[in-house]
Amino acid sequence: MLGSFAVLRKQSLLGDAISHAALPGIAIAFLITGAKDTNTLLLGALVSGLIGTFWIRGIVTKTHLKSDTALGLILSVFFGFGMLLLTFIQKQPNANQAGLDKYLFGQAATLVESDVWMMAIVTGICLIVMLTFWKEFKILLFDADYTKTLGFNTKTIDILITSFIVLAIVLGLQTVGVVLMSAMLLAPAAAARQWTNSLSKMVFLAAIFGAFSGVFGTAVSASQNNLSTGPVIVIVAGVFVLFSFVFSPKRGLLFKQIRFVKNRRDLELHKTLAFMYHIAETHDNISHPHTIKILNNFQGYTKGTLQKLVDRGFVELDGNMWHLTEEGFKTASNLYNQQNASDE
Amino acid sequence: MNNAQLEIQLIASLVAIACAIPGTFLVLRKMAMISDAISHSILPGIVIGFFISHDLNSPLLILFAALTGIITVVIVEYIQKTGLVKEDTAIGLVFPILFSIGVILIAKNANDVHIDTDAVLLGELAFAPFDRLIVGGTDIGPKSLWIIGTILLVTVTLLITFFKELKLSTFDKGLAASLGFSPAIIHYGLMSVSSVTTVGAFDAVGAxxxxxLMIAPAAAAYLLTTDLKKMLALAIGFGVLSAVLGYWVAHWLDASIAGSITTVLGLVFLMVYLFAPSKGIIAVMYRERQQRTEVSLLTFLLHLKNHDDLSERHVKHLNEHINWQKVRSKTVLDLAQKNNMIVIKDDIVSLTEKGDAFTSKAIDYIITNEDAQIEDMKDDFFLFRG
Structure with a gap:
């Protein structure tokens, strides 16, 4: 759901960066408390994720480095630092340390009931906040300057959205792991984007896609041996995206291709018609018959296109001869005028 | 420092150099995230290469991995070209999916083999010296040293041969194309080099x-210079420095070498980010403050020039009138006095001749916005330095 905002805000890779940046937080939280309590670990992840996000912000606004550099930098540096801490922890004599690296790749099967409740609660809060600030989010998304002039505090709204994205990511970490989290954030939103231009519909669709890929993915991974849940979910989501890319009625590749071919055919028809028009022009009587042969040196002509022109009533055939009809002549001359008009 | 330690540091330094060169161009071309994508998506390539060769040390692995890296770039670009989603979304979609495929392939078919995802992502430098290349019975050094050395050699050769082309196409694509260099070839060349470097290096140091290593040194160098050659040199310097320092930190903490090198890289970048002379945070903040004071000064002088009444020019009144805090007005007053632009007599402020001339000039500049008017002021004031 929140992914929709990330996709539209061109911050898609933020998810990736945050999920990596959360690692040192988990490690530090563990170092401080010495216990493997899910909530404290998540809190640590949240804090370090937020620090990462705001540092990225700082780099982008204060220096001339571009956002991709900032993202990659924060991502790798935080992750490396997290790894350093993790290996450091592994050397410490503490029986609890095992399983910390589960956070890296995630394992939905390790979730216990309390975790699920926790997720449900957080999801609920996200939903409520989103509905309350729906208008503000929307307006900030599409026209930030306008929002400012209306007197909204853009910074607060911005921070709010970002915090919730971070929160969602940190929660998801347990399920699908660091690497795949960004796909979970992006894939449903990217798929939903293809089907609609309306934000509310997009968010709704993204939620459905996300839920479906979660359910399908888990089902597939449970039915087979040795399949970890995270990757399967991601692949299911990826299939959704691919499907959306190809088959969505307005933006999809398939329909785009169909439209493209159709346009090209139309253009060729027009070319033939224009050619005929030029021939017919030289005679006083527009329905003066000509042989089909003289069309042959013209590329746009095939039997099929000629038949199409006949179907549309622009041309009449008479054995080996053709002549333009009244209507065809008119259309063709209009065609020519239109072209001239658009040239000017 | 024994032989193995020396070798580790040597490998790390070579990797740092090999990464810094393509990294610099990636950062300049705003494609830094591609390196992240490549580093993840090479996993299925490695796995497939392993299925074919059944040998973890086969060069096929590297070949396939590099190939998947390039495929990633191609897919990302294709998705981008369709215009359905933005570039960053395309990257974010492609690499997790490829990575998932890799993970699943491993889980299904190669469970008993020693390629686990941890090793791919994190690498282990500490064992690099034990994996030795033996030619004709003699030990000629660690294998990864040779691999990365070869890659580095190729990269450097390519860099020197095509330096002009790379430079041109990085900064002015249009001109490069019109001069007859194909931007596509250079683009894919760079991508292939990055891909091969990633693959060659990941074996030793992890994705x-x-x-x-690709991004951080280049980013830090970019904050310090705008000269491409200097930037390359600086990036290499930072990389090597962090590699060696990082090794010793890891040695001291007894933790992952890759992790600690990254951490040192992060610290180096943080230092540069804070203290870089003209683009660091502190310098930027200082400049912004300076500019704010100067704007205040200008407002203040304009106010003085516009008002002749004594009451309007009383120190206390100014405080109220322009609505400044005490500290701020004091800074501005001091600055103006130091520059001999005002005199204060019996708490009444008046412009000196110099101040008067300055104010007129500044007004001229603001109205006409022509640089020529303020040439002689540029040395004293940040405001007018472009």
């Missing part, structure tokens, strides 16, 4: 470190 994350590769990304860090």
């Amino acid at each position: 994350i470190l590769v990304v860090a």
Whole structure:
């Protein structure tokens, strides 16, 4: 759901960066408390994720480095630092340390009931906040300057959205792991984007896609041996995206291709018609018959296109001869005028 | 420092150099995240290469991995070209899916083999010296040293041969194309080099470190210079420095070498980010403050020039009138006095001749916005320095 905002805000890779940046937080939280309590670990992840996000912000606004550099930098540096801490922890004599690296790749099967409740609660809060600030989010998304002039505090709204994205990511970490989290954030939103231009519909669709890929993915991974849940979910989501890319009625590749071919055919028809028009022009009587042969040196002509022109009533055939009809002549001359008009 | 330690540091330094060169161009071309994508998506390539060769040390692995890296770039670009989603979304979609495929392939078919995802992502430099290349019975050094050395050699050769072309196409694509260099060839060339470097290096240091080594030194160098050659040199310097320092930190903490090199890289970048002379945070903040004071000064002088009444020019009144805090007005007053632009007599402020001339000039500049008017003021004031 929140992914929709990330996709539209061109911050898609933020998810990736945050999920990596959360690692040192988990490690530090563990170092401080010495216990493997899910909530404290998540809190640590949240804090370090937020620090990462705001540092990225700082780099982008204060220096001339571009956002991709900032993202990659924060991502790798935080992750490396997290790894350093993790290996450091592994050397410490503490029986609890095992399983910390589960956070890296995630394992939905390790979730216990309390975790699920926790997720449900957080999801609920996200939903409520989103509905309350729906208008503000929307307006900030599409026209930030306008929002400012209306007197909204853009910074607060911005921070709010970002915090919730971070929160969602940190929660998801347990399920699908660091690497795949960004796909979970992006894939449903990217798929939903293809089907609609309306934000509310997009968010709704993204939620459905996300839920479906979660359910399908888990089902597939449970039915087979040795399949970890995270990757399967991601692949299911990826299939959704691919499907959306190809088959969505307005933006999809398939329909785009169909439209493209159709346009090209139309253009060729027009070319033939224009050619005929030029021939017919030289005679006083527009329905003066000509042989089909003289069309042959013209590329746009095939039997099929000629038949199409006949179907549309622009041309009449008479054995080996053709002549333009009244209507065809008119259309063709209009065609020519239109072209001239658009040239000017 | 024994032989193995020396070798580790040597490998790390070579990797740092090999990464810094393509990294610099990636950062300049705003494609830094591609390196992250490549480093993840090479996993299925490695796995497939392993299925074919059944040998973890086969060069096929590297070949396939590099190929998947290039495929990633191609897919990302294709998705981008369709215009359905933005570039960053395309990257974010492609690499997790490829990575998932890799993970699943491993889980299904190669469970008993020693390629686990941890090793791919994190690498282990500490064992690099034990994996030795033996030619004709003699030990000629660690294998990864040779691999990365070869890659580095190729990269450097390519860099020197095509330096002009790379430079041109990085900064002015249009001109490069019109001069007859194909931007596509250079683009894919760069991508292939990055891909091969990533693959060659990940074996020794892990995917994350590769990304860090590519981006961090280049980013830090970019903050310090705008000269491409200097930037390359600086990036290499930072990389090597962090590699060696990082090794010793890891040695001291007894933790992952890759992790600690990354951390050192992060610290180096943080230092540069804070203290870089003209683009660091502190310098930027200082400049912004300076500009704010100067704007205040200008407002203040304009106010003085516009008002002749004594009451309007009383120190206390100014405080109220322009609505400044006490500290701020004091800074501005001091600055103006230091520059001999005002005199204060019996708490009444008046412009000196110099101040008067300055104010007129400044007004001229603001109205006409022509640089020529303020040439002689540029040395004293940040405001007028472009």
